[in-house]
Amino acid sequence: MSSSEDDRPLARGRNNGVKSSTYIPKSVDRAMDRQNPSNGQPAGISVRMGPVEPMNVDTTEANGTTNGKRKARSSITNGKNYKDASSSDEEDSKPLSKRRKTAIPEKSTMGSDSDDEPLIGGIRKPPRIRASQIGESEDSDVPIERKLAVQKQKIEKKAERTANAINAKNKSNGKPKRQSKAADSDSDVPLAKKSKVAPYAKKPRMSNGVKKEPDDDKPLKTTAAKAKSKVKNESSTPAKKRGKVVKEESPQEEAGEEEEEEYRWWEDTAKGDGTTKWTTLEHNGVLFPPEYERLPKHVKLLYDGVPVTLAPQAEEVAGFYGSMLNSTVNVENPTFNKNFFEDFQEIIKESGGAKDRDGKPVKIKEFSKCDFKPIFEWFDSERTRKKNLSKDEKKAIKEVKDKAEAPYQYCMWDGRKQKVGNFRVEPPSLFRGRGEHPKTGRVKKRVLPEQITINIGKEAKVPPPPEGHEWKEVKHDNTGTWLAMWQENINGAYKYVMLAANSDIKGQSDFKKFEKARELKKHIARIRKDYTKDLKADLMADRQRATAVYLIDKFALRAGNEKGEDEADTVGCCSLKYEHVTLKPPNIVIFDFLGKDSIRFYDEVEVDPQVFKNLKLFKKAPKTDGDEIFDRLTTSALNKHLSNYMPGLTAKVFRTYNASWTMSSLLQDMKSVGTVPEKVKDYNDANRRVAILCNHKRTVAASHAGQMEKMQEKINGLRYQQWRLRQQMLDLDSKQKKKRGADFFQRDKDLDDEWVLQHQAFLVDEQRTKITKKFEKENEKLKAEGGKEMKDKELDERLKDADDLAKQFKKENKTGKVEAEGKGPTIEKIEANIEKLEQRIRTMKIQYEDKEGNKEVALGTSKINYIDPRLTVVFSKKFNVPIERFFSKTLREKFDWAVKSVDETWEF
Known part of the structure; x- marks a missing residue:
């Protein structure tokens, strides 16, 4: 290549951005090598985790451009967090945190099982990973980031050795052979054989x-x-x-x-x-939501203080907004309000307009003059009314609902009864989206039968549509696993009715996903060798592709796809833009962009020096904000390249492989002992390492602090019970103080007099609540059996126990003595009760540390979506821990195939 070609400017590329040159001159490579010498440290691990504040760390030198510091992205609004099972903490009684301050425990280790949540700009920089978060000793002189990087390198080397061993066996005699135990189950031998x-x-x-x-x-x-x-x-x-x-x-x-x-x-x-996919298929179609019921005549939208009457279509949409005034994250979002009002005005116009009491037209032009409060108050009162229904009334409503849904819950698939998943057609509402979705607030219109296509067997009876309607189309597509489909109006996406997660078909889909990840272990050594070599390729396209595969493999980045103008501005590896990547010499890369579902992805990572050099080259001037970093690479081209190594291999398989292989490696070296909670913590510690190494992170949930305070309150309550028992020992034998020492009978300093008074009041209120609920439950049973209900006088009599407890506490506070309780109290019995409480405290502290340690790590994401569920079953069987401690009922049904197909000797 001539010198003139070496120095030529970058060309304009797709999307009118700057296009990288086709080849990379040797002179440019050598010059950049001199600028960024290697520090000799292992790379490939996140340096920071957790919530972040917007950063301005870019410098002119770091970015390789004459521009100043890049603008930091503003914080992102919260997205929804969906869980498989709600925490039991949510069902407990109201915590004392609402009434008093409590002691905050020291650094701890684990946490909630929830799925990914948006990483939101906080008020501080993200903390470095603490040793306690991954079960390492904190007194080591080795930085925790370095420990994880070294560990990751060991796991990767083990993977390469395994791949080489598999390939060597398969190549012998030119025939596939059964693999060693470490890689056996993914051989060419069919499972059934x-x-x-x-x-x-x-x-x-x-x-x-x-x-x-x-x-x-x-x-x-x-x-x-x-x-x-x-x-x-x-x-x-x-x-x-x-x-x-x-x-x-x-x-x-x-x-x-x-x-x-x-x-x-x-x-x-x-x-x-x-x-x-099937030979015979029968089902009963889909269940439509109920028709709209109009609001009471006195409930109206106010416009500029005047009650207005709307047509049913417009009134329904007004109800969507009015019913959610308490959802401030939406109704205080300008984009949400703007989109809603545009659609609302259009629907008002289409339905005949709005009118006042006298029937005169009212033109609704300004959103600020709309008052939805009367609508909100009505919906709020309805929510309260339904909440206060008796048990029998709620039961009757549920029976009616279950009866209506029963015909749609199952289908016959090749003669086998299979549960259908989402058989309900989604009711109309307001679209909320996640993060900063540009269409948030738009009206999701009611889906009609004329929009729905039914998929069913040729010989089966086609389910009849609602009276007066027709299906859009009836198909007999036995290559598809869907039962019905329609197109929604917000994003134009197609919605499908599929089988439930615990059905054979869904289970086979999960099974194939993890088997494909297991297949990758045969090829991972060759893939890593090739992309490491291509990191220095002369052809720009090859170097960009190698760098992208490195980032996907090492940091679990999604591949990413190009977005339309009306879609959320979310990106992945291949679609990263100039402003999404910040470079800090010698080899620190900061990623900050909106990922899948508009969830903010932020991470500061150490990379291989050659990768750092490549990224600096890909950001070379005149590139600036808006220009693509991987401008000579697309997701389809990347996946096509990967498929050359293994049929069906795409970028997303790396996430599953890395998570499962890492967990498998950790489990092989694990020796879990102790109680069940301690073993669960060992599993969660391993899962946490997977989440950190594979970059599965989440922000701290808004409810986390309250949950932790509630748990600490329970621990403090048990400590208070222990103190009272020790005082009862003194009541039985005053010589115990001299025998055991005064410190044994001292109350912990953080349980001061103010705390004790508040806790005693809480215990009295708690007992009142329990007595009242038991009384109501017994009355409901008497009523159901046709008996005579108890009178309120009986409740008052029972509540005297709570009054007696309050008097007892008052006496103890005055005298400073606690009288021995129970039948025939002895020192030995009290000691046994103190030990039982101590065991409960230890268990709760483990749970506390678990929850605290995982507040910034998405264990649920790793466990459910990326770690082969058979590995969790292996841990359960190997260390004799009930599988219920890891999988909820829903997940046990979803992964029924995993639970039943392996024993403790199985390996990924």
């Missing part, structure tokens, strides 16, 4: 976890019976009994039900990954 058990196993009265029910007149009847018979006849492998599912039933029920075969699809070689 490895297993001694046939894919069908006897199971009492259950078919995939669904209780056998009598046939009715619905269209699921006749074909289901035929298909079921067909499946049994076609099975060429004799069924064997294996692990019956135990369920308590009456003798009559047990005698009246026949045994059915449990389909263990993960052991079935008959069904490959062909295009045909």
Whole structure:
């Protein structure tokens, strides 16, 4: 290449941005090497975790541009956090944190199981990772970031050795061979051939976890019976009994039900990954939301102080906004209000306009003059009314709801009864989105049958649409796993009715996902070797691709796709722009951008010096804000390149592989002992390392501080109980003070007199609440049985126990003595009770440290989406911890295949 070509300016590229030159001159490479010498330290680990404040760390030298410091991104609004199971903390009684201050414990370790949340700009810089967060000793002289980097390098080297061993075995004699134990289960040997058990196993009265029910007149009847018979006849492998599912039933029920075969699809070689997904399919369509019910006549929208009457369509939309005035994160968002009002005005216009009491037209032009408070107050009163319904009334409402939903909950898929997931058509509402979505506040319109396409078997009865309507289309697409579909109006996305997470089809999808990640372990050494070599490639496209794969592999970045103008400005690795990457010599890279679901991705990482040099080159002037860093790379091109290594390999498989391989490596070296809570903590410590090493982070939840204070209050309450028991020992034997020492009987300093008074008041109120709830429950039972309800006088009599407790506390505070309680109290009995409380305190402290340590790490994301669930099952069986401690009921159903398919010797 000539010198003139070496120095030529970068060209204009796609999106009217600056395009990198095709080749990288050797002179430029050598000059940059002299500017950024290596520090000899291992790279590939996050330096910082957690909430961040906007930063201005870029310098002219760091960015390689004549521009000044880049503008920091403003903080991002909160997104929703969805959980598989709500924390039990939320169900407990009101914490004393509302009434007093409590002691804050020292550094701790673990936390909540929630999914990803937006990383929001905070009021401080993100703290460095503490040793206590990953179970390391804090007194080491080695920085924790360096420890993790070294550990990650060891895990990666182990992966390369495993890949080389697998490939060496497979190449011998030119034939695939069974792998070693460490990599065995992903060999070319089909799962069913490895297993001694046939894919069908006897199971009492259950078919995939669904209780056998009598046939009715619905269209699921006749074909289901035929298909079921067909499946049994076609099975060429004799069924064997294996692990019956135990369920308590009456003798009559047990005698009246026949045994059915449990389909263990993960052991079935008959069904490959062909295009045909089903032969017969029957279902009852979708469940539509109820029609809109108008507001009472006295509930009106006020415009400029005047009550206005709206057509039903417009009134319904006004109700959407009015009912959520308490959701400040939305109604105080200017974009949300602007979008809503535009749609609201359009709907008012289409439905005939607004009118005052006299029927005169009212033109609604200004959002600021709209008063939705009367609507909010009505909806709020309705929420309170429903909340205060009796148990019987709530039960009756639920029965009506369950009866209406029953026909849609199951379908017959190749003769097997399968649970349907989202069979309900989403009701109209206001779109909220996540983060800074540009369409937040838009009206999600009611979905009509004319928009819905039904997918069903040719021989099955097509479910009838609602009266007066027709389906958009009826298809018989046996290559698809969807039952119905329609297009929503906000983003034009297609919504599908699919099978539930615990169905065979969904389970197979998860199974294939993790098996694909296991397949990657055969190729990871070659992939890393190739992209490390290409980091120095002369061709710009090759160097950009290698750098992108490095970032995806090391830091769990998503690949990213180009977005339209009306979509949220979210990016991934391939679509990173100049302003999203900040460089700090010698090898620190700061990422700050909106990722998937408009969740802010912020991380400060140490990278390989060559990667740092490449990123500096990709940001070379005249590039500036808005220009793409990887301007010669697209996601499709990257995935096409990866597929050359392994069929079906895409960038996202790296996230699953790295998480599962890391967890597998940690479990192999783990020796978990102690109580169940201690073993759970060991698992969570390993999961935390996976989350940190694979960059699965979240912001601290808004409710975290309150939950931690509530837990600390419970611990303090147990400590107070211990103190009272020690005082009771003195009441029985005053010589105990001399025998055990005065310190044994001292109350902890943080449990001062003010705290004690407040805690005693809390205990009295708690007892009153328990007595009242028990009284109401007994009355409901009497009423249901036709008996005579107890009078309020009986409640007053029972509440005297709470009054007596208050008097007892008052006496203790006055005299400074606590009288021994219980029948026949002795020193030995009190000592045993103190030890029981001590055990409870230890357990709660472990849980506290768990919750605190994980406040900035998304354990749920790793455990559910990226770590092979079979590894969790291995831990459960190896260390004798109930699987319920890791998987909720929903997850146990979702990962039923994992729970039943492996033992403690299985390896990823």
